[in-house]
Amino acid sequence: MNTTGLVVLAVGLLLCYAGVRSVNLAVLASGFAIGWLITEPFSATFLTALIVGLACAVGAWVLAHLVFRVALFFVGGLAGAVIGAKVFGLLQPEDRSVVLVIIFVAATGFLGGLVTQRFRRPALAAICALGGAALVLSGLARSFPHVFTFLRNPAGNWQAAFAAIVWVALACTGWVVQRKAKDKAAQSR
Incomplete structure (x- = not known):
């Protein structure tokens, strides 16, 4: 044998x-x-x-x-950069500096990558929900500029605050849907 x-x-x-x-x-x-x-x-x-x-x-x-850790960092970093771009747009609607945007977006991307690498799936779900919600709001503002332009370029503090509330609410619903899908997948195993 x-x-x-x-x-x-x-x-x-x-x-x-x-x-x-x-x-x-x-x-x-x-x-x-x-x-x-x-x-x-x-x-x-x-x-x-x-x-x-x-x-x-x-x-x-x-x-x-090593690859999985880097992949999580990379995905979290990309989603974090999306979040940073949206936050910057809400905080600086009129006075825009290209250098400041680059630094801010890179910093939030790096933080998103670190958080995702550290906390893995829960952080990735939250960061993806926030990033996706940011894109939804920007898409709404571009698709219907007469109604939703404040979601992309808020005219004042109250519009920025309202856009932030809508963004967080939408992100929370996205996070809940992701959690329910994860729970269903875990139950079916």
């Missing part, structure tokens, strides 16, 4: 039938499989193939975690 084949068979079955259940499991199994298969053309011994497979599994796992 060839124990080499059994190890590969076990990892293959694990990846084939249980890979979708756990990203970590899929990454580890795939990394191991890559390492193992790389050693086959060289007729490596069982111990060498095992060591290379385990090293590739750990390397793939570390790489995947």
Whole structure:
């Protein structure tokens, strides 16, 4: 009996039938499989193939975690920049400096990325809801400028405050819908 084949068979079955259940499991199994298969053309011994497979599994796992963390930071940063652009538009409706806009949007993007990286899905849901609501308001203002222009360019403090209230209310409904969808997905599992 060839124990080499059994190890590969076990990892293959694990990846084939249980890979979708756990990203970590899929990454580890795939990394191991890559390492193992790389050693086959060289007729490596069982111990060498095992060591290379385990090293590739750990390397793939570390790489995947770095990529996921960077991806969350990037998505949170983009949504944070959208929020920053909307906040700047509400706070500075008349006096606009290009340099100040760039700095403000970059800072809120960076903060959005940090918050998302730290708190993951709950923060991402909130940041995406706020960013999406900002786009909805801007879309309404562009689509119906005679009615909703204050959502894009508020004329005074009261219009800016009202636009901010509408924005937060819309974002809250978006967040609630996201939470309910997440809860439904969790219940169906």
